Amino acid sequence: MNDLAQLQHLGGPVATLTLNRPEARNALSQDLIAALRSAVARVRETPEVHVLVLSGEGKSFCAGMDLKAVLDDPDAPGRLLHALAELTLELRSLPAITVARVNGAAIGGGCGLACVCDISITHADAKLGYPEVDLGVCPAVVAPWLVQRIGPGRARRVLLTGGLMTGAQAHALGMVDHLSQDMASMGPLCDSVVERLAAGGPRALRATKALLNDLETPGVSREVLARAAELSASIVRTPEARESLRAKLGR
Amino acid sequence: MIEAEPRGMIKILRLDRPEKRNALTPRMLASLRSHIDTSASARAIVLSGAGDIFCAGFDLSLCRDDGNAMSALLEGLSGVILSLRSAPCPVVISAHGGAIAGGCALLGAGDIIHTTSAAKLGYPVVRLGISPAVSAPTLELLVGAGAARSLLLDSGLITGERAVQLGLAHQAHPTPASCEAAAIECAQMLAEKPPHALAHTRRLSQHLDGVTEASLSRALHASLNLVGGEEERLRLEAIWNKP
Numbered sequence: 001m002n003d004l005a006q007l008q009h010l011g012g013p014v015a016t017l018t019l020n021r022p023e024a025r026n027a028l029s030q031d032l033i034a035a036l037r038s039a040v041a042r043v044r045e046t047p048e049v050h051v052l053v054l055s056g057e058g059k060s061f062c063a064g065m066d067l068k069a070v071l072d073d074p075d076a077p078g079r080l081l082h083a084l085a086e087l088t089l090e091l092r093s094l095p096a097i098t099v100a101r102v103n104g105a106a107i108g109g110g111c112g113l114a115c116v117c118d119i120s121i122t123h124a125d126a127k128l129g130y131p132e133v134d135l136g137v138c139p140a141v142v143a144p145w146l147v148q149r150i151g152p153g154r155a156r157r158v159l160l161t162g163g164l165m166t167g168a169q170a171h172a173l174g175m176v177d178h179l180s181q182d183m184a185s186m187g188p189l190c191d192s193v194v195e196r197l198a199a200g201g202p203r204a205l206r207a208t209k210a211l212l213n214d215l216e217t218p219g220v221s222r223e224v225l226a227r228a229a230e231l232s233a234s235i236v237r238t239p240e241a242r243e244s245l246r247a248k249l250g251r
Numbered sequence: 252m253i254e255a256e257p258r259g260m261i262k263i264l265r266l267d268r269p270e271k272r273n274a275l276t277p278r279m280l281a282s283l284r285s286h287i288d289t290s291a292s293a294r295a296i297v298l299s300g301a302g303d304i305f306c307a308g309f310d311l312s313l314c315r316d317d318g319n320a321m322s323a324l325l326e327g328l329s330g331v332i333l334s335l336r337s338a339p340c341p342v343v344i345s346a347h348g349g350a351i352a353g354g355c356a357l358l359g360a361g362d363i364i365h366t367t368s369a370a371k372l373g374y375p376v377v378r379l380g381i382s383p384a385v386s387a388p389t390l391e392l393l394v395g396a397g398a399a400r401s402l403l404l405d406s407g408l409i410t411g412e413r414a415v416q417l418g419l420a421h422q423a424h425p426t427p428a429s430c431e432a433a434a435i436e437c438a439q440m441l442a443e444k445p446p447h448a449l450a451h452t453r454r455l456s457q458h459l460d461g462v463t464e465a466s467l468s469r470a471l472h473a474s475l476n477l478v479g480g481e482e483e484r485l486r487l488e489a490i491w492n493k494p
Contacts, residue, residue, distance in 0.1 A: 210473070
């Protein structure tokens, strides 16, 4: 199961966690989320890791929740969304600095994973965004993290408008911190950011991240995210959403 | 080391140590604070820096000989941030050329920030084992919590143009001289406005922004907690001992 999330740590301060489900554009299934959570737990137990890079295998970073797989089981969407909520909390509270290397599409829950990371990097042509409303569902679990990242005013516009934006637009909006002109130059850009982070004093990095996390509570908490997961799941169960998802997902 | 120039209804305060890129000492910070606190008659304050660079941050060479200097610098900076926020009138900053670390931390306490397009801004201090946490609450007011995370954790610097895009500065100008001139013009424009309405509006916006003495104190202590630790000592020694 752990092959779904590949954790690479060759010693030293940097580890890489890769979503490895390229045939499904790294869509978040129950198994993939479980694998990611177990990898994040291993990183937490490895204090020498100061920087964790999150990336996607293949052309996409993460296409979002794998709702197609859970549409026929009324309880499954809730389980999936609760697991995603826990994963985001675990990533945020990780003492290591997290870097999202958004190599391609980061959609819905996938965009949420990028926004929960401390620092994000992408290229001008990547596609990012929250098209949940277009599918008749509600991006409740990832919304609080987007609000934290770009502020409530801009988050409102992004979440209600739906659709996708380019990497360049996401950078201008402040949703992404670093932008390369194309996919080829993103690797070196990401390496230079990670190198700078890895050269930081580990205590100073951890203390600063802890203070930033401290300043943001109670904006995002386990209770808030659990309610969000319930809300999101209840909307997936509505006939409107089920019809819309079946039509859009081609089932 | 602080030059105070009253000009009509406004007061211009300049960090005046251009040979050291206006690097901050505890004495400069104390003097700056007292200048701000005694500017009750000014209708607007301009905070600027002599020369081509607004402020390169703390003068770390002081910490080599004085074990208390880092704490004094952090406490002094936090005090200036408090004073700028509670100033009786609006504060316009000319952050031309560069606003680095402690220099960048001053921006969050200002009301309107001018910079130069090619200026370098940021917080390259975690690599020295120093936490820039002290400026987190006010930085978040300007750029939001998301961009603040990247700016504080990553030692890389951003340009004045990107600073405007993020909200860290409000306008970018071509040269240091045109930047300071624009900041002065902006302060003069504010000084013409009815002062009571301005003061109440300023206080209201500070009330709404949620930054309190308690949150500033928590942030200061997050930075102070690391002072004197082994990580900071070894990393500062490495710079001092560089040939």
